Amino acid sequence: MGGACAAGPAPHRPAVLDESGPQVTVTRTGDRLVVDYRFGRDAPVWAFMDSALETDTRQPWRPRQWTVETPGVVMERRGHYDIVRSADGGPVPREVRFRVTPKAMDLEAEYPTLLFSNGAVALPTRQLDVFALDSVQAAEVVPDDLNRVKLDGGPSRVTWRDDSGPVLFNGRRRDALTTTDERSYVLLGEATVTPGQGLSTVIDPNLPPWIGEEIRDFAPHVGQYYRDRLGAPGAGGDTPIVMVAWNGPTERMTSMGGSVLPGLIVMSFEGRGVTTPQAEIRERSRWFIGHEGAHFWLGQTVRYQFADEAWITEGGADLMAVRALKALDPAYDARNELQSEVDDCADLAKRPVAQAGARGEHRAYYACGAVFALAAEGAQRQRTGGDWFDFLKPLLRQPDGVLSREEWLSGLTRVSRDPSLRGDVERLLDQGAADPSAVIARLFQRTGVAFRLVDGRVVLN
Structure with missing residues (x-):
C-alpha cells in the first residue's frame, strides 16, 4: 500500500531573538486562496521555518504551490529553506502577497496541506512562520535542525478568513480566528463535525463510507487502551478530533497518509483500491491510528529535543501501536510488523541513524527506534516482568516536556543495569555499523528479546 507513512510530530519551535512576528492574513474567496504578509520591520531576507521537501521527489513543496504576486519580490530555495528577497537586493517590501494553489502531497517530517473533495482545504497553522536573515548567503548556512540555533523572528500572527462562511478550528466554527502559537489545522470551506464517543470526526463527504465507519469504531478503543496504560495525555485532550480527507479514486493507486497534532489526527486517502473494504487497508488504517494516537503521549506529552x-x-x-493492536485484536500479527522494523533497521543502520533525516531516510527513525524500544522492553521484562509501557511511563514525567536522548539512554541503563547497552545504541546512532545485525543481536541477547540468527539475519521468534 503506497503512501502509508506519516509525518510524525514536528520538533518544538526553536528559541527566537525577536518575538514580533509578522501579521499574516489567509483569505479564501471561492477557489482562490491568498496569503498576505505584513512585516513589522525591514529585512533583506525572510525564510520560512516550514521548508520541508516532498516525500516522493525530495523537492521543496512551497514553490509548487505558492506564487509571489508582489512585484520585485523573488521566492527561491537557498540551503535548506525557502526564502523571499527583493530582486534589487534591498529590504523585502513590508507587504508581500502570495497566491496559493493547494496540493495534496506527503512531506518529509512536516504537516501537509489537506484537500477535500468538495473544495475545502485545511492548512497547518504554523506553515506561515518566518525568520529574518541578513543575506542570501546567511540562508545557505542555516542548519536543517532549527532547534540548535536562535532565530531572529517569532511566530506569525495569522488571521483566517473564508468569504463563504466561518472557519473550522479545534472542532468549532468561528466567524473570526487569529492564531499564533497554536499548532493545529484550520479548515476553510464546508465540513461537518460529527461528535462521537471518545472522539469527534470531520470526514470528507465523499470518503468511502466503510473507512469512516472503521475510524469511528476503532480509534476510541486505541485511545482508551493508551489511557489505561499511561494515564491521560499531557496534550491532545480526552476527546481528540480525527480529520479525514479524500483525494479521489485515482486508478492504480491505494494511498494513505497523515500526521498528528495536539488534539487532532489528520488522515488522507486516495485511490481506486480504497473504495471497497479490504483487509489490508483496514489493517494499515488501524496501524496508522495506533501510531498517530500514540503521539499524544510520546511526541506531545513529551517531545524530543533535536530533530x-x-x-x-x-x-x-x-x-x-504494535502492543495496542495486539491487545485489541489477538489475531493481529505483531511479530510480522516487528520483523519489518528489525530488517529495515539492519539495512539502514550501516550509516549513522541520527543523520538519517538529512539523507532522506526517515524510515530509520521508525525502524531503529522500534529496535531500541524492543531492547528496552526486554530489559524491563527481565527486571520487573513489565513491558514497553512500563518502561515508558516514568519517562513521560519530564518537567520541561522534553525527553532527550540522554534521559532515554539513562532510563535504559537504570532498568537494565547494563551500561554496555547504551554503547551499542550510541554506536548505531552516531557511527552506524558495517554489520548492524550483529549489533542488534547483541542488544537482544542481553535484554532477553527472543530471536535466532539465520544466515546473519536477526529473526524474531
Whole structure:
C-alpha cells in the first residue's frame, strides 16, 4: 500500500531573538486562496521555518504551490529553506502577497496541506512562520535542525478568513480566528463535525463510507487502551478530533497518509483500491491510528529535543501501536510488523541513524527506534516482568516536556543495569555499523528479546 507513512510530530519551535512576528492574513474567496504578509520591520531576507521537501521527489513543496504576486519580490530555495528577497537586493517590501494553489502531497517530517473533495482545504497553522536573515548567503548556512540555533523572528500572527462562511478550528466554527502559537489545522470551506464517543470526526463527504465507519469504531478503543496504560495525555485532550480527507479514486493507486497534532489526527486517502473494504487497508488504517494516537503521549506529552532524536518518538510510537493492536485484536500479527522494523533497521543502520533525516531516510527513525524500544522492553521484562509501557511511563514525567536522548539512554541503563547497552545504541546512532545485525543481536541477547540468527539475519521468534 503506497503512501502509508506519516509525518510524525514536528520538533518544538526553536528559541527566537525577536518575538514580533509578522501579521499574516489567509483569505479564501471561492477557489482562490491568498496569503498576505505584513512585516513589522525591514529585512533583506525572510525564510520560512516550514521548508520541508516532498516525500516522493525530495523537492521543496512551497514553490509548487505558492506564487509571489508582489512585484520585485523573488521566492527561491537557498540551503535548506525557502526564502523571499527583493530582486534589487534591498529590504523585502513590508507587504508581500502570495497566491496559493493547494496540493495534496506527503512531506518529509512536516504537516501537509489537506484537500477535500468538495473544495475545502485545511492548512497547518504554523506553515506561515518566518525568520529574518541578513543575506542570501546567511540562508545557505542555516542548519536543517532549527532547534540548535536562535532565530531572529517569532511566530506569525495569522488571521483566517473564508468569504463563504466561518472557519473550522479545534472542532468549532468561528466567524473570526487569529492564531499564533497554536499548532493545529484550520479548515476553510464546508465540513461537518460529527461528535462521537471518545472522539469527534470531520470526514470528507465523499470518503468511502466503510473507512469512516472503521475510524469511528476503532480509534476510541486505541485511545482508551493508551489511557489505561499511561494515564491521560499531557496534550491532545480526552476527546481528540480525527480529520479525514479524500483525494479521489485515482486508478492504480491505494494511498494513505497523515500526521498528528495536539488534539487532532489528520488522515488522507486516495485511490481506486480504497473504495471497497479490504483487509489490508483496514489493517494499515488501524496501524496508522495506533501510531498517530500514540503521539499524544510520546511526541506531545513529551517531545524530543533535536530533530536527530526523532527515533525516540517514532520508534517508540511504533512499538506502542504494535502492543495496542495486539491487545485489541489477538489475531493481529505483531511479530510480522516487528520483523519489518528489525530488517529495515539492519539495512539502514550501516550509516549513522541520527543523520538519517538529512539523507532522506526517515524510515530509520521508525525502524531503529522500534529496535531500541524492543531492547528496552526486554530489559524491563527481565527486571520487573513489565513491558514497553512500563518502561515508558516514568519517562513521560519530564518537567520541561522534553525527553532527550540522554534521559532515554539513562532510563535504559537504570532498568537494565547494563551500561554496555547504551554503547551499542550510541554506536548505531552516531557511527552506524558495517554489520548492524550483529549489533542488534547483541542488544537482544542481553535484554532477553527472543530471536535466532539465520544466515546473519536477526529473526524474531
